[in-house]
Amino acid sequence: MGMTIVEKILAKHSGKEKVTPGENVWVDVDVLMTHDVTGPGTMAIFEEKFGKDAKVWDKEKIVLVPDHYIFTKDKHAMRNIEYVKDFAKKQELKYFYEPFTTNYKGVCHVALAQEGHTRPGEVLFGTDSHTGTAGAFGEFATGIGNTDGAYIMGTGKLWVKIPETMRFTFEGELPPYIMGKDIVLQVIGDIGFDGATYKCMQFDGEAIHSLSMEERMTICNMSIEAGGKCGIIEPDEITVEYVNERTNRPFEMLKSDEDANYSFTKVYDATKLEPVVAKPHSPGNKELAKNLSDVKLDRSYIGSCTGGKTADFVAAAKILKGRKVAIDTFIVPATTKVNESLDKIKFDGQSLREIFVEAGCKVGKPSCAACLGGPVDTFGRTHNTEVVISTTNRNFPGRMGSMDAPIYLASPYTAAASAVTGYITDPRKFI
Amino acid sequence: MADIIKGKAYVLGDNIDTDQIIPAMHLVYKLDDEEESKLYGKYAFSGLPKEAIGDTPFIKEGEFESEYKIVISGKNFGCGSSREHAPFALAKAGIEAVIAEDYARIFYRNSVDGGFLIPYETEKRLIDEIKTGDELEIDVLKGILKNKTSKKEYVLKELGDVKDIIDAGGLFNYAKEKNYIK
Numbered sequence: 202m203g204m205t206i207v208e209k210i211l212a213k214h215s216g217k218e219k220v221t222p223g224e225n226v227w228v229d230v231d232v233l234m235t236h237d238v239t240g241p242g243t244m245a246i247f248e249e250k251f252g253k254d255a256k257v258w259d260k261e262k263i264v265l266v267p268d269h270y271i272f273t274k275d276k277h278a279m280r281n282i283e284y285v286k287d288f289a290k291k292q293e294l295k296y297f298y299e300p301f302t303t304n305y306k307g308v309c310h311v312a313l314a315q316e317g318h319t320r321p322g323e324v325l326f327g328t329d330s331h332t333g334t335a336g337a338f339g340e341f342a343t344g345i346g347n348t349d350g351a352y353i354m355g356t357g358k359l360w361v362k363i364p365e366t367m368r369f370t371f372e373g374e375l376p377p378y379i380m381g382k383d384i385v386l387q388v389i390g391d392i393g394f395d396g397a398t399y400k401c402m403q404f405d406g407e408a409i410h411s412l413s414m415e416e417r418m419t420i421c422n423m424s425i426e427a428g429g430k431c432g433i434i435e436p437d438e439i440t441v442e443y444v445n446e447r448t449n450r451p452f453e454m455l456k457s458d459e460d461a462n463y464s465f466t467k468v469y470d471a472t473k474l475e476p477v478v479a480k481p482h483s484p485g486n487k488e489l490a491k492n493l494s495d496v497k498l499d500r501s502y503i504g505s506c507t508g509g510k511t512a513d514f515v516a517a518a519k520i521l522k523g524r525k526v527a528i529d530t531f532i533v534p535a536t537t538k539v540n541e542s543l544d545k546i547k548f549d550g551q552s553l554r555e556i557f558v559e560a561g562c563k564v565g566k567p568s569c570a571a572c573l574g575g576p577v578d579t580f581g582r583t584h585n586t587e588v589v590i591s592t593t594n595r596n597f598p599g600r601m602g603s604m605d606a607p608i609y610l611a612s613p614y615t616a617a618a619s620a621v622t623g624y625i626t627d628p629r630k631f632i
Numbered sequence: 633m634a635d636i637i638k639g640k641a642y643v644l645g646d647n648i649d650t651d652q653i654i655p656a657m658h659l660v661y662k663l664d665d666e667e668e669s670k671l672y673g674k675y676a677f678s679g680l681p682k683e684a685i686g687d688t689p690f691i692k693e694g695e696f697e698s699e700y701k702i703v704i705s706g707k708n709f710g711c712g713s714s715r716e717h718a719p720f721a722l723a724k725a726g727i728e729a730v731i732a733e734d735y736a737r738i739f740y741r742n743s744v745d746g747g748f749l750i751p752y753e754t755e756k757r758l759i760d761e762i763k764t765g766d767e768l769e770i771d772v773l774k775g776i777l778k779n780k781t782s783k784k785e786y787v788l789k790e791l792g793d794v795k796d797i798i799d800a801g802g803l804f805n806y807a808k809e810k811n812y813i814k
Contacts, residue, residue, distance in 0.1 A: 225793055227812075238659050242716060245664040250804050270660070277660030346716030346742035347663070348803055356813060360803075364792075394647060395708035400735050424689040428711065430737055483647060573656040573713075595753060597651045598681045599710060 202398060203458025204377065206435055207401045209457055210341045214324045215361075222365040222464070230262070231317055231340075233353045234327035236309050237267035237300075239346075241284040243328050245417035246351035257292050258357035260601065262510040264296040264318050265289050266309035271300050271568045275576035277554050307536030308568035314418060315538050317448030321436040322455050326353055331506055332570045337417035339436030339454065344425065344482035352545065364401040364430045365464035365520035366457075367392075371408035373471040378632045381419035382612035384509065386477040389427045390487020391467070398428030400464065403457065409434060414443040415512040422507045423594050426484035432603060458563040476615050476627050478590075482598050493625040499587040501526065501620035502601070503613055504533025504565070505572040508592020513543040513613040518553045520617040520631045521560040527623035530562040531581035533570045537571075540567045562620075574602040590619045633750065633798060636814035637770040641762050641779075644680070650713040652679040654721040662805020663720060670696045672717060673724035688764050690725065692702055692753045697726040699796065702770065704762050705732040709751075710739025716746055723748040729759060729770055731777065731788065744794045747802025752777075753789040 204212065208220050215226035235243050255302055257263055265285055270278035282300055289297035296318070298306040306312035310331055313319050321339040325332065328350040335342035345359070353359050384404075389396070392559065402424045409417070417434050424432030432439075435456045444452065451499070474488040502507065503517050514532070534540040543554040557564055563581075571581035572593040583589060583606035591601065596608035611619070614628035621631070658675045662668045676688040676698070689702070690698050703709075703722065709732035710718060719742050729750040731742070743751045750772070758777075762768070766781040770788070777786040791798060800806035807813045 238656075239715060245662075250663065275660065281660060328714055328716075330712065332714075344714035344738055346714055346738060346746060348716060348742065348746040352745075352807070354805055356807075358812075393709065395734070398708065398734065425712075428736055482749045491676070506794050573651075575656055576660075577657070595651075595712060597649045597654055600651055602657075604679070604681060622664065 202462055205240050205401070205457040205461040205463070206339065206455050207341055207366055207371060207433055208363060208430065210322060210324060211363055213491050214509045220363045222363050224363045225360055226363065227358050227472060228324055230326055230353050230357050230451045231323035232262055232307055232325040232333060233263055233350060234313060235263045235350055236269055236329060237281045237285055238269045239328035239350065242267060242347040243279050243350035243354065244285065244288045246347055250351060251355040253452050255355065257354045260293050261295045261566065262357070263285065263294050263354065264313060265294055266298050266306060266312050268308045269569045269573070270575050271578070272566050272580065273576040273578050275578070278576055279546050283397045303425060307534070307539060308506045308509065308569055309537040310418070310422060311510055314338070314414065315447065315536060317320045317444065320444055320448065320450060321440060321454040322453035326350070326359060328496065331422050333424045333429065334418045334422040334506060336421035336424065336431050336433040337414060338440055339434060341431060343431045364399055366401045366403050367465040368396055368403045368405065368463040371404070371406040371471040372468060373406045374382065375411060375471045376474065378476060378614060378628050379474045380612040381612060383474060383477045384489060385423040386479050386484065386610065387474060389423065389485045390477065390479070392427055394426070394483050394485030395428040395435045397424065399430055401408060402427065402432045404434050407411060410437050413512055414439060414545060415510040423484065424456040426594060443623065473497040476584045476612060476629070478615060478625060479610040481596055481609065484595060484610060490611065490625060491627040494510035496609065496625040497588065498528050498590050498619055498623055500528055500589045501530040501616050502581055502589055502591040503572060503616050504531065504535065504570055505593040506535055507594040509533050509535035509539060511546070513592060514543060514553050515537070515546060516613040517617040518548060518556045520614060520621065520628060521562070522548055522551070524560055526561045526620040528620060530620040531565060532557050532562045533534045533565040534580060536567050548630055571601050574600060590616050591627060592616050633710040633801065634730035635771060635772050637702065637772060638762040639728070639768060640699060641702050641704050641764060641766045641768050642698070642700035643759055643762055643764045644684060644703065644705045645759060647711055648705050648707045649711045650715055650718040651805055653677060653718040654715065657678040659715060659717050663717070669724060672721040673697050676725035690779065701726060701728050704758050704766050705730060706757065706759050707733045709735050711736035714738045716742045719746060719748040723801040733757060744797050747805070750798055752785060755789065756786060758786065
């Protein structure tokens with residue numbers, strides 16, 4: 202019996218020939234990512250357990266990306282940034298993307314990829330549940346808590362239970378109105394909000410491998426929304442090109458064996474996919490966009506690690522160009538690089554930013570912003586009973602701030618089309 | 633960990649996510665400051681919708697700890713964020729064990745590795761049988777739950793391969809016992 206890609210990566214990192222689902226192994230970690238919300242707690246545990254003067258296991262393998270609560274007057278949030286800044290300085294961390302400097306990047310999961318920290322065959326842990334995003338690069342990437350993060354900081358190792366792998370194959374060509382978000386919302390809706398608990402979700406098939414890295418990241422990012430331990434896509438030429446443009450580090454391209462064992466398989470006909478929306482209050486509460494046209498909206502939000510990348514704004518701009526939004530529409534680039542692309546990328550001589558401003562959107566600064574509520578002065582945060590369509594990844598009660606504001610999750614196409622009409626709108630109306 | 637956990641039950645439904653356990657706006661208090669970290673207890677379960685709690689708040693107005701000691705929940709408890717603040721907040725509020733049908737992976741792991749509480753699983757859907765306020769007793773050694781109010785007993789699923797970490801009181805203690813770290 203062969204191994205899946207995830208089994209191969211974890212076997213290699215635990216010094217074993219073969220691993221089997223259910224087995225616990227200690228793995229060597231290639232990258233530990235932490236940020237401003239979970240960083241201080243992780244660092245405090247590290248200092249408590251290893252000593253005030255202890256050094257981290259490898260100052261080049263910890264990537265510190267403050268991104269959650271940056272543009273706020275909240276004194277606690279600002280204190281967190283100072284805390285991680287002091288730690289980075291004391292530990293001489295090589296990769297600290299400091300807010301309010303030219304080195305600031307924005308949302309960690311997108312910044313990790315853009316700065317060359319996501320590489321095939323590696324093991325990446327992050328103290329954020331959406332760390333699974335990096336599975337798009339053919340690596341094992343998953344979210345952990347402060348204690349596990351602190352343990353890695355001191356030792357470079359962590360115990361991992363080998364997950365079973367579920368395989369989702371998308372055959373055929375994707376229709377032009379379907380995005381990574383539609384694909385993953387379809388899958389979560391099909392298997393249920395806890396359908397992949399403790400398991401790895403492997404995505405493959407020609408439709409998946411036709412996608413850009415940004416679109417693949419959206420899919421792997423939301424594997425956690427089905428309870429998945431990680432999402433993964435085998436590396437291909439598109440992966441290699443993206444990675445080699447951003448880092449000189451060598452990496453290993455691993456793939457699942459032909460006779461690998463999957464605990465579940467499902468094959469989709471990509472040509473039949475339709476735009477999907479997740480209704481409140483679960484990412485698994487699936488409905489087709491076309492069946493929700495009577496849902497009146499107050500707000501459209503296009504941003505976050507799953508919906509605020511360059512490809513997401515290119516999609517939104519295709520619909521918003523020459524049109525006006527009917528509701529409050531917030532545009533939040535995930536990173537400073539994405540922000541720059543809003544000015545660089547043009548349609549008929551008009552930049553993405555100009556298209557959004559002319560359509561009546563409010564464009565914010567790169568960060569997580571209102572994706573997870575946050576301090577009361579957060580850009581785009583809900584405060585009352587706003588009905589929101591959002592390209593973010595989670596729609597739990599109170600997720601974007603107010604407990605009384607229902608959130609519908611959708612692709613940037615659907616969020617943009619809905620912004621124009623003020624009702625949930627199937628983007629095929631405009632594409 | 634104590635051999636017996638005693639206290640009142642607080643009963644919730646399925647898919648209790650980490651934003652409901654501790655909303656994102658409260659993730660800013662220091663975890664290692666004794667006074668400030670009490671706020672995590674104060675705001676534990678403050679993200680639960682009104683319909684989930686009815687007339688029985690988890691934490692009474694002005695309090696930092698709950699009168700409840702054991703959470704009873706359905707499927708997929710702790711789904712969502714990786715925030716360790718979630719099991720930490722429940723522990724600060726005085727919760728010693730959660731009994732659910734199953735858990736989201738990161739919450740389960742954080743509860744165990746941080747040594748905050750015991751995440752028990754059950755075959756039976758206890759939320760249909762146990763009511764908020766029932767007096768419960770968990771025999772930790774035998775893995776048995778007794779409902780003193782209804783006089784019913786339930787067998788909890790074995791803790792399996794995380795039992796040693798729970799017994800040690802968390803990942804660091806466990807690693808020290810095993811001589812993985814000094």
